[in-house]
Structures are given as C-alpha cells and as structure tokens.
Amino acid sequence: MNRIYLDNAATTPLDADVISEMVNVMSTYYGNPSAIHAQGREVRTLVEKARKTVAGLLNATPAEIFFTSGGTEADNTAIRCGIAAYNIKHAITSSIEHHAVEHTLKKMLEQGVIDKLSFVNVDEKGTIDYAHLEELLKNNERSFVSLMHANNELGTLSDMERIGDLCEQYDAIYHSDTVQTMGHYVHDVRKLKAHFIVCAAHKLHGPKGVGFIFVNHNIKIGPMIYGGAQERNMRGGTENVYGIVGLAKAMEIAYRDMAEHQGYIQQLKDYLKDRLQNEIPDVFFNGETEADKSLYTVLNVSFPAMDMADMLLFNLDINGISASGGSACSSGSNIGSHVLTGINADPNRPSVRFSFSKYNTKEELDIVVEKVKQIVSQNVPA
Numbered sequence: 428m429n430r431i432y433l434d435n436a437a438t439t440p441l442d443a444d445v446i447s448e449m450v451n452v453m454s455t456y457y458g459n460p461s462a463i464h465a466q467g468r469e470v471r472t473l474v475e476k477a478r479k480t481v482a483g484l485l486n487a488t489p490a491e492i493f494f495t496s497g498g499t500e501a502d503n504t505a506i507r508c509g510i511a512a513y514n515i516k517h518a519i520t521s522s523i524e525h526h527a528v529e530h531t532l533k534k535m536l537e538q539g540v541i542d543k544l545s546f547v548n549v550d551e552k553g554t555i556d557y558a559h560l561e562e563l564l565k566n567n568e569r570s571f572v573s574l575m576h577a578n579n580e581l582g583t584l585s586d587m588e589r590i591g592d593l594c595e596q597y598d599a600i601y602h603s604d605t606v607q608t609m610g611h612y613v614h615d616v617r618k619l620k621a622h623f624i625v626c627a628a629h630k631l632h633g634p635k636g637v638g639f640i641f642v643n644h645n646i647k648i649g650p651m652i653y654g655g656a657q658e659r660n661m662r663g664g665t666e667n668v669y670g671i672v673g674l675a676k677a678m679e680i681a682y683r684d685m686a687e688h689q690g691y692i693q694q695l696k697d698y699l700k701d702r703l704q705n706e707i708p709d710v711f712f713n714g715e716t717e718a719d720k721s722l723y724t725v726l727n728v729s730f731p732a733m734d735m736a737d738m739l740l741f742n743l744d745i746n747g748i749s750a751s752g753g754s755a756c757s758s759g760s761n762i763g764s765h766v767l768t769g770i771n772a773d774p775n776r777p778s779v780r781f782s783f784s785k786y787n788t789k790e791e792l793d794i795v796v797e798k799v800k801q802i803v804s805q806n807v808p809a
C-alpha cells in the first residue's frame with residue numbers, strides 16, 4: 428500500500444537532488460575540515476561554499492551564519508547566548524511556542540538566569556496581541572523577545588515586521604523561531620529586524636540533524652557548545668559536512684521553486700479545507716486559515732467530539748494516512764497539546780494537523796476525505 432504522507436510539518440522527505448549531492452560528499456570527501464592538509468582544505472571549501480549559499484539566499488553575510496544540529500540547538504543558542512551576552516533579565520514569549528523555546532526559557536527562569544518571563548496574549552487563532560506586546564516591552568527593563576514566525580501546530584503566522592519594529596523601538600533583542608517558514612517564504616535579514624532566525628533542514632526536504640542560526644552582525648554572542656574552534660569559535664565539534672552540504676542544496680532548491688510550490692501547496696490546502704468543511708458536519712479549523720495569515724503547508728482540523736477520539740489518528744494510520752494531532756489538555760492534566768490549550772480549544776474535540784509538501788497530490792486528498800468521512804460517521808454519536 429502506498430502511504431499518504433501528510434505530516435510534513437514534522438519532517439519532509441529528502442529531495443532526490445539533495446541526496447545525490449550528499450552521497451557525492453559522503454563517498455568522496457572524508458577529510459576533517461579543520462585539518463590543514465589538502466583533503467581537509469577541500470572539505471573546508473565545501474562547508475564555506477554552503478555557508479555562502481545560505482547567506483546569499485537570506486541576504487546575510489557568511490559571517491552571520493552558523494551551522495547547528497538543527498532547530499532546537501539553534502533556538503537554544505539564540506536564547507541562552509543572546510540573554511547571557513547582554514545580561515538580560517526579562518524575556519517575553521507566548522504560551523504556544525515550540526518546546527525548544529518554551530522549555531528553554533522556563534529552565535532559565537528556574538535557574539535564575541532571568542528574573543521574569545512574560546507571556547504575550549494570543550487570541551483563539553494563535554495571533555499575537557501586539558498592543559500587549561508593546562505594553563510588556565514598555566513596562567519592563569530591556570527584554571529578550573522570542574516569538575515564532577509560524578506556529579508548527581496551527582500554521583498561524585506572526586508579523587515579523589511589526590514585532591521587529593516594536594523590538595527596535597524598545598531596544599529589545601528579537602529571536603524568531605523560523606523553523607516552519609525557512610525555505611517556504613523569503614527571509615531578507617536586511618529588512619527584517621530580527622537579531623536571530625533559525626533553520627532545521629529537514630523541514631524543507633533537507634537532512635535531519637542539521638540546521639543553522641543567523642546572528643545579526645550587530646549582536647555579539649558567545650558559544651553554547653564549547654570545544655574546538657569550529658564555526659569561528661561559536662560551536663565546538665567537527666562539522667556535519669554532508670548535512671551542511673545537503674542543507675545548502677535544499678535551501679537552494681526551496682528558493683528556486685518557492686513561488687511555484689507555494690501556489691501548488693496553497694491550492695491543495697484550500698481544496699482539503701473546502702471539502703472537509705462542506706462534507707463533514709461540525710468541522711472547523713484551529714488557527715488562522717486565510718492565505719496571508721497562515722502558513723500554506725499546515726491545516727489544523729477540529730473534529731466534533733466523538734467516541735474513541737484518540738482513535739482518529741490511529742484509524743487514519745491503519746488506513747495508510749500519516750498525520751499528527753491530538754486535543755487540548757483537559758483540566759488539571761498535562762497530556763495533550765499545549766498549543767491547543769493556549770488558544771483555549773475545546774479538549775473534547777479531537778484535532779488533526781494535516782501538513783503538505785510539493786510531493787502531495789489532489790488525488791491523495793480525495794482518498795483522505797473519504798477515509799475521514801467514514802471514520803467520523805462511524806464514531807460521532809448520532
């Protein structure tokens with residue numbers, strides 16, 4: 428059975444061109460990029476070429492790009508090292524950030540590295556209350572702001588320009604978790620006012636276990652991982668060379684084909700949304716769904732309360748459909764989605780996040796709709 432993969436916000440399949448580029452490096456170039464002999468130097472050239480490619484796409488300089496092991500490490504570096512370098516005591520985030528951000532900031536509060544952690548209000552679609560953000564910035568000492576660009580469960584986008592302007596006005600340091608949008612939208616770091624943005628290559632048809640952090644040249648931070656002098660003393664450890672080369676290739680392809688893919692995937696998302704809404708009673712969507720306010724790769728569907736709600740994803744799975752989801756945490760419990768809880772979603776309604784890529788087709792979505800209709804009709808009490 429050919430499975431239908433609709434969990435691209437969790438990770439994406441590798442692009443064939445990325446694989447061949449990586450295989451070439453794996454089979455030919457094994458020198459350590461820190462070695463000074465010819466085999467080391469040629470591998471160093473590959474790493475620096477990848478850095479130049481990534482920097483060029485973001486309108487950054489190569490000196491502003493540091494390779495990491497993925498999104499989590501990049502987020503941790505921005506938050507831990509940004510806060511430490513400027514001795515910041517107050518951080519602002521939201522209750523619907525990825526755990527890479529939320530858990531890091533909560534730990535820093537617990538450890539006394541920061542004195543105060545404020546949560547900006549979000550509405551029922553996961554949109555930031557910008558007036559509240561301004562209030563928090565105005566009424567506190569210099570702040571570190573960490574607000575994601577697109578929410579990985581809901582798809583709701585934040586307005587990076589607006590946050591950047593506010594951060595500039597109040598002299599705050601601004602980190603945006605751009606893991607879900609890197610390679611899906613253009614990020615021009617000379618226009619954005621974010622001090623840190625991040626990438627996980629596996630969200631854009633690149634390899635797992637590699638990513639990068641952009642650090643604006645006006646910001647000076649120290650390393651999070653100590654060791655060798657790699658990444659210009661910013662991250663000890665021998666580089667994941669084929670991962671880095673694969674990441675750069677994936678970014679190149681993503682930027683080359685961005686407009687075409689955005690149009691194609693948006694149309695898939697709209698198609699699934701319309702069919703589910705029209706053909707299943709009492710279905711609605713969590714988060715923003717309007718094209719300019721919502722990540723085009725994510726559709727989070729809220730289904731009516733049903734018997735065996737936790738069987739919904741399992742049923743999809745046994746029918747050959749990979750998606751993710753859950754429901755909001757029920758009162759007093761931590762089990763469930765902190766994001767759905769953060770937007771006050773009804774804990775009795777099961778939600779499924781369908782997330783798309785360039786490899787999905789409308790025919791696949793037709794199969795999904797039929798399966799979903801069947802499962803819902805069998806489980807929703809009459």
Ligand SMILES: Cc1ncc(COP(=O)(O)O)c(C=O)c1O
Pocket residue numbers: 436437496497498499500502525527575577578579604606607627628636638
């Ligand atoms: C918004 C967001 N931030 C951070 C991460 C973590 O990335 P990684 O798993 O590459 O460390 C993810 C991945 O799920 C994500 O969706």
